[in-house]
Amino acid sequence: MEPIYLRIFEDIEAKILSGAWRPGDRIPREHDLVKSYGCSRMTVTKALTTLVERGLVVRKRKTGSFVASPQIDRTVMDIQDIGTEAVLAGHEHRYEILMRRVDTLGQAEARQLHGQADAEVLRIQCLHIVDGKPTAIERRIILLDAVPLARDETFASAPPAEWLLSQVPWSKAKHVIRAVSADAATARILEIKRGEPCLNLIRQTWQNDRMVTYVEITHPGDRFQFAGIFHPAEKHALRRQPHEAPP
Secondary structure, rough: OOOOOHHHHHHHHHHHHOOOOOOOOEEEOOOHHHHHHOOOHHHHHHHHHHHHHHHOEEEEEEEEEEOOOOOOEOOOOOOOOOOHHHOOOOOOEEEEEEEEEEEEHHHHHHHOOOOOOOOOOEEEEEEEEEEEEEEEEEEEEOOOOHHHHHHHHOOOOOOOHHHHHHHHOEEEEEEEEEEEEOOOHHHHHHHHOOEEEEEEEEEEEEEOOOOOOOOEEEEEOOOOOEEEEOOOOOOHHHHHHHOOOOO
């Protein structure tokens, strides 16, 4: 038999995901849920806590629980495209290619990326729209010597990240996450005020020792969050390794 707390969780989740309860709507008070489900307050608290952990509900002291504004969790070390993440999280996603041109790396840019000056690249600017709201600007450089097929790719059927993941296996990636303020161009595209806080992910990937792509993805701070689960190293296992016979 399904635990009552899980039934409460699923009932509330279904109302949120179906749109019956919109962001900002108040969740029934705990004592009302206790009465409706004929259970203890502890059971209701467990269900609400699970909803909070999933990012579906926010709890405000003395005022109650409310449907959270949509946010997408991005696992920090995963290489995954925004569209896939949005769909997996139950959101609608579409994208627009705002700019696409073949260019070369300048001297300063080549030094920053540890690349070769005058190397041919494809520059792309892509806007990701989730549930009808601009959610990310993707500014990407693809090295054409590493990915020659990108020269003629229009990205009409798949956004750049998804297309790249299907074409080029990567062997190394570097991530930098930082807080930035929206400049005028970013604010205009994301439909926010200039100077508003944003999350900026810088990602660089390589295939062996050859750089494949460099991308900066900027999200409004209230529409996205990064998440990760990490485990400490198993020190005892590491100590045993020198004494183990090779397989």
